Amino acid sequence: MLDSIEDKDDPFSDEQPSISLDENGFPKHSEFEDKHPNLVGENSSGSSKDGSFAAEFYRCGTDWSTLSSKEDGKCDSNKKMKQTNLFQMWGIKNRMDFDEENENVTRFGGNLGFHLNGSSSSFDNRVGGLNDSLDVVSSVVEKRKARPCPFYKKIPGTPFTVDAFRYGAIRGCSAYFLTHFHADHYGGLSKGWAHGRIYCTPITARLVRMCLYVNPSFICPLELDVEHQIDGVKVTFLEANHCPGAALIHLNLPDGQCFLHTGDFRACKPMQTYPLLVNKQVDILYLDTTYCNPKYRFPSKEEVISFVVRTTKACLKKQPRTLIIVGAYSIGKESVYIAISEALKVKIHANASRRRILQSFDWPHLSKNLCSDGKDTPLHVLPISSLRHETLKNYLKTYQNQFTSVLAFRPTGWTFSESIGNQLGLIKPNSKGNIQVYGVPYSEHSSFTELQDFVQFLKPKKIIATVNISNAASREKQQSYFRQWLNGRVLE
Numbered sequence: 454m455l456d457s458i459e460d461k462d463d464p465f466s467d468e469q470p471s472i473s474l475d476e477n478g479f480p481k482h483s484e485f486e487d488k489h490p491n492l493v494g495e496n497s498s499g500s501s502k503d504g505s506f507a508a509e510f511y512r513c514g515t516d517w518s519t520l521s522s523k524e525d526g527k528c529d530s531n532k533k534m535k536q537t538n539l540f541q542m543w544g545i546k547n548r549m550d551f552d553e554e555n556e557n558v559t560r561f562g563g564n565l566g567f568h569l570n571g572s573s574s575s576f577d578n579r580v581g582g583l584n585d586s587l588d589v590v591s592s593v594v595e596k597r598k599a600r601p602c603p604f605y606k607k608i609p610g611t612p613f614t615v616d617a618f619r620y621g622a623i624r625g626c627s628a629y630f631l632t633h634f635h636a637d638h639y640g641g642l643s644k645g646w647a648h649g650r651i652y653c654t655p656i657t658a659r660l661v662r663m664c665l666y667v668n669p670s671f672i673c674p675l676e677l678d679v680e681h682q683i684d685g686v687k688v689t690f691l692e693a694n695h696c697p698g699a700a701l702i703h704l705n706l707p708d709g710q711c712f713l714h715t716g717d718f719r720a721c722k723p724m725q726t727y728p729l730l731v732n733k734q735v736d737i738l739y740l741d742t743t744y745c746n747p748k749y750r751f752p753s754k755e756e757v758i759s760f761v762v763r764t765t766k767a768c769l770k771k772q773p774r775t776l777i778i779v780g781a782y783s784i785g786k787e788s789v790y791i792a793i794s795e796a797l798k799v800k801i802h803a804n805a806s807r808r809r810i811l812q813s814f815d816w817p818h819l820s821k822n823l824c825s826d827g828k829d830t831p832l833h834v835l836p837i838s839s840l841r842h843e844t845l846k847n848y849l850k851t852y853q854n855q856f857t858s859v860l861a862f863r864p865t866g867w868t869f870s871e872s873i874g875n876q877l878g879l880i881k882p883n884s885k886g887n888i889q890v891y892g893v894p895y896s897e898h899s900s901f902t903e904l905q906d907f908v909q910f911l912k913p914k915k916i917i918a919t920v921n922i923s924n925a926a927s928r929e930k931q932q933s934y935f936r937q938w939l940n941g942r943v944l945e
């Protein structure tokens with residue numbers, strides 16, 4: 454199946470050793486190297502003197518403050534390090550809690566009773582408990598022994614951290630930034646949060662308050678495209694083209710340094726017109742490298758949406774009593790069902806919990822198109838984890854007076870197949886009886902080519918990958934792509 458990519462490339466599939474961590478959240482090098490000599494990559498041993506950014510970065514990595522100044526003498530070239538399974542370090546035993554597109558709320562949903570058992574009312578009731586369950590999960594995560602915050606979540610030269618809520622109070626941190634409302638980014642936030650101010654966009658702020666019950670006095674919403682002064686740093690949030698409320702964070706430090714943190718993002722041409730990014734030096738780019746591999750050259754969101762709408766119309770022409778189902782995370786993928794809704798001029802049915810979240814976006818065109826009774830529209834949104842044949846068959850039974858078949862779409866970058874590439878017409882549905890499920894490569898993260906385009910546009914001095922960094926080989930591979938994109942220039 455198309456999803457096999459997910460397992461094939463799983464960077465976390467290996468059993469990870471139990472090792473102690475240093476004060477920055479990385480394994481103590483000597484202990485790790487002793488136990489796992491085969492896992493110590495080039496950039497943490499032999500080639501550490503090759504002067505490449507990767508070598509330098511990971512050599513200096515146990516002290517993040519060295520990233521702000523090469524002259525401060527803190528970079529200890531003897532201090533080799535190696536990073537381990539981040540999920541393990543974060544105390545997440547079951548990696549199925551985390552979706553590979555970093556949109557793990559689905560998996561939380563899957564674990565928290567999203568599964569259907571034939572009755573739409575029981576389904577709605579179960580999902581209605583999502584907010585409570587999320588809160589419980591966050592509390593549990595927070596109550597686990599706080600682990601050290603990895604250096605790459607701390608912004609050098611500032612008292613800021615980004616998406617670092619699961620480490621308890623972080624010494625020296627006065628402002629905790631949250632890039633967007635996906636659980637692998639907000640994990641650790643709960644109503645008991647009292648470690649400091651949380652900066653995020655207004656949509657994310659509403660979700661943090663509504664779903665996690667965080668004390669509003671800690672939540673500081675910042676509008677997009679407006680420069681704010683925070684602890685002497687100029688901070689501007691920019692649209693990240695990821696999920697509603699997701700932001701890139703642009704930081705201008707008093708010493709003139711400029712950093713860009715992408716959070717999760719899908720790079721696109723309009724970003725190359727952002728005034729803060731055009732012909733401006735970026736000293737460090739913190740980059741979402743979810744699909745930083747040349748095999749991920751999936752089509753644009755617009756192309757996928759157009760395919761979904763075409764397929765839906767063709768199906769309805771053949772079988773007018775078809776129920777259209779779009780799988781979605783608790784937030785994300787909205788454009789897919791909004792496009793179908795607009796093309797067919799039908800409303801969108803979602804359960805009460807999802808409607809509440811969608812209404813919080815304050816998008817009038819979406820809010821007015823939501824409907825509470827599934828019988829009133831052929832377009833339904835379900836958790837992406839529930840798009841299984843058996844589940845859909847049971848779901849269809851609850852609407853047997855209205856619909857006779859199901860056409861479902863499962864939108865995620867992980868459904869991308871190299872053999873299909875950009876030829877969406879080659880995608881075949883997974884069909885069983887009167888249920889058809891299409892996996893469509895709709896991603897809210899950048900494809901490899903989009904990452905390349907963005908990096909070549911921005912020309913940052915230094916790039917810190919934030920995803921798939923759990924092993925030296927993967928980190929070095931990413932750095933080699935960065936070097937190629939910047940015409941072989943050795944990154945600082």
Ligand SMILES: [Zn+2]
Binds near residue numbers: 633
């Ligand atoms: Zn995300």
